[in-house]
Amino acid sequence: KQEVTQIPAALSVPEGENLVLNCSFTDSAIYNLQWFRQDPGKGLTSLLLIQSSQREQTSGRLNASLDKSSGRSTLYIAASQPGDSATYLCAVPFSGGYNKLIFGAGTRLAVHP
Amino acid sequence: EPEVTQTPSHQVTQMGQEVILRCVPISNHLYFYWYRQILGQKVEFLVSFYNNEISEKSEIFDDQFSVERPDGSNFTLKIRSTKLEDSAMYFCASSEKTGALYGYTFGSGTRLTVV
Numbered sequence: 028k029q030e031v032t033q034i035p036a037a038l039s040v041p042e043g044e045n046l047v048l049n050c051s052f053t054d055s056a057i058y059n060l061q062w063f064r065q066d067p068g069k070g071l072t073s074l075l076l077i078q079s080s081q082r083e084q085t086s087g088r089l090n091a092s093l094d095k096s097s098g099r100s101t102l103y104i105a106a107s108q109p110g111d112s113a114t115y116l117c118a119v120p121f122s123g124g125y126n127k128l129i130f131g132a133g134t135r136l137a138v139h140p
Numbered sequence: 141e142p143e144v145t146q147t148p149s150h151q152v153t154q155m156g157q158e159v160i161l162r163c164v165p166i167s168n169h170l171y172f173y174w175y176r177q178i179l180g181q182k183v184e185f186l187v188s189f190y191n192n193e194i195s196e197k198s199e200i201f202d203d204q205f206s207v208e209r210p211d212g213s214n215f216t217l218k219i220r221s222t223k224l225e226d227s228a229m230y231f232c233a234s235s236e237k238t239g240a241l242y243g244y245t246f247g248s249g250t251r252l253t254v255v
Binding site: 116129 | 247248
């Protein structure tokens with residue numbers, strides 16, 4: 028059974044810091060891994076989708092890496108800004124199921140000026 | 141950029157009442173999903189829908205829940221007799237092809253409050 032864990036649960040940093048959010052999953056037989064951003068009381072915004080054949084994906088100040096064999100992904104945020112404050116979720120497809128995502132509990136990030 | 145649109149953004153209903161949550165998926169997407177997030181908990185899968193039928197559902201998705209694609213653009217989630225524990229944020233999602241391979245686009249959610 029696929030389980031997704033995110034560490035840390037919460038993070039508070041000063042503006043300008045580079046930071047790393049961690050995601051681990053128990054079953055390495057995944058097709059891809061997706062990172063989302065969730066603002067308080069809002070929907071899920073897709074940030075990056077990494078296919079199982081890829082090692083990393085980049086979008087602006089965001090870089091996500093994937094190590095399937097160790098069951099880990101990291102989301103790197105460069106030069107953090109107050110506008111980055113949100114909850115970041117990672118999700119992987121359910122083992123043996125094509126259309127069901129398993130989410131982690133998220134990392135709640137606060138970037139203060 | 142194409143969006144998944146959900147209405148209403150917030151709905152308050154009395155326990156035992158029926159509610160219908162509405163979603164307009166991205167127009168060329170073929171797979172549709174509902175997820176929910178109880179306050180303070182993980183986002184969890186409810187149901188996936190393809191080719192006008194349910195392809196997969198979770199144990200949460202019992203007989204009180206149903207989904208429908210009444211026309212070529214809308215996708216709805218109906219809860220027949222709401223309970224207090226149905227209070228949650230409900231997210232609709234869609235994918236062009238199987239989401240496990242191509243990723244998902246989520247809507248902004250409907251916050252359902254059952255009183």
